[in-house]
Amino acid sequence: MTKVANPINKEDVDLNTYEGIAEFYDELMTKGYYDYDELTKELSQIMGERREILELGVGTGLVAELLLKENSKFSLTGIDNTEAMIKQAQDRLGDKISYELQDVTKLDLPKKYEGAFSVGGCWYFIDNGSEKSLQLCSHIDDLETSKKGLQKVVEHLEPGGILALALQPAHTNYSKELSNELIYSQEIFESPNGFTKHYCFKNKEKVVAEQMYSYLVVSENDSHDFFANLGCKPIGLNSSRKFFIYQKR
Numbered sequence: 001m002t003k004v005a006n007p008i009n010k011e012d013v014d015l016n017t018y019e020g021i022a023e024f025y026d027e028l029m030t031k032g033y034y035d036y037d038e039l040t041k042e043l044s045q046i047m048g049e050r051r052e053i054l055e056l057g058v059g060t061g062l063v064a065e066l067l068l069k070e071n072s073k074f075s076l077t078g079i080d081n082t083e084a085m086i087k088q089a090q091d092r093l094g095d096k097i098s099y100e101l102q103d104v105t106k107l108d109l110p111k112k113y114e115g116a117f118s119v120g121g122c123w124y125f126i127d128n129g130s131e132k133s134l135q136l137c138s139h140i141d142d143l144e145t146s147k148k149g150l151q152k153v154v155e156h157l158e159p160g161g162i163l164a165l166a167l168q169p170a171h172t173n174y175s176k177e178l179s180n181e182l183i184y185s186q187e188i189f190e191s192p193n194g195f196t197k198h199y200c201f202k203n204k205e206k207v208v209a210e211q212m213y214s215y216l217v218v219s220e221n222d223s224h225d226f227f228a229n230l231g232c233k234p235i236g237l238n239s240s241r242k243f244f245i246y247q248k249r
């Protein structure tokens, strides 16, 4: 596993995996990090009559669980490359969805999907406000590898299939009490191709879990170019500005 010393000047912090914070992930996410209820309502409408759906970065299954509550007819496959995350999804959802422990950049599944989505998963959009253009943010921090991943995803879509990527605000530095015992803090460091984020959970000043993740950020126009080269057209933002949607021709 890759370790990184900088930019926080610590020697042994996991880089680019969620193994480091998987144990505390739900504690953070279910205390307002995302509005999962709202997101899954919108996603259910976007997917409409589509049934075979792929989640890119299923994590612990928080989105999948609520999406199935919105519409139990969806047939969901969740992929993720962090074993400790996907195990929690399995504990949460059992056989309600299918799971694939895979890196999206090498995605290899036996079927094609009518829809795919990511909520803070492999890719998402950063929303800098309605006056400004979006930025595509990628958990795969190398540009060519990230493009390869998008190609793999599009190859797994049926013609006419859609890819819905959730929007979220730009990351900021902050600290938040999750319970009497647990404090979460995050710190963002600009990097030439995006940013690096330090996630840290402390119990009474003692660090109990942390990780560094290096993200790639590209402009909305570049994102549209990548998708155009893959035979996809931008459908645009959904009406509530929660998702940006592409469609395979």
Ligand SMILES: C[S@@+](CC[C@H](N)C(=O)[O-])C[C@H]1O[C@@H](n2cnc3c(N)ncnc32)[C@H](O)[C@@H]1O
Binding pocket: 017, 018, 029, 034, 056, 057, 058, 059, 060, 061, 062, 063, 079, 080, 081, 082, 085, 102, 103, 104, 105, 118, 119, 120, 121, 122, 139, 140
């Ligand atoms: C912030 S979590 C989002 C999880 C879930 N969608 C949610 O909303 O709670 C990002 C997830 O993407 C996964 N991920 C990141 N890079 C990936 C890759 N290259 N292939 C597959 N999964 C990846 C991580 O392991 C992590 O579980």
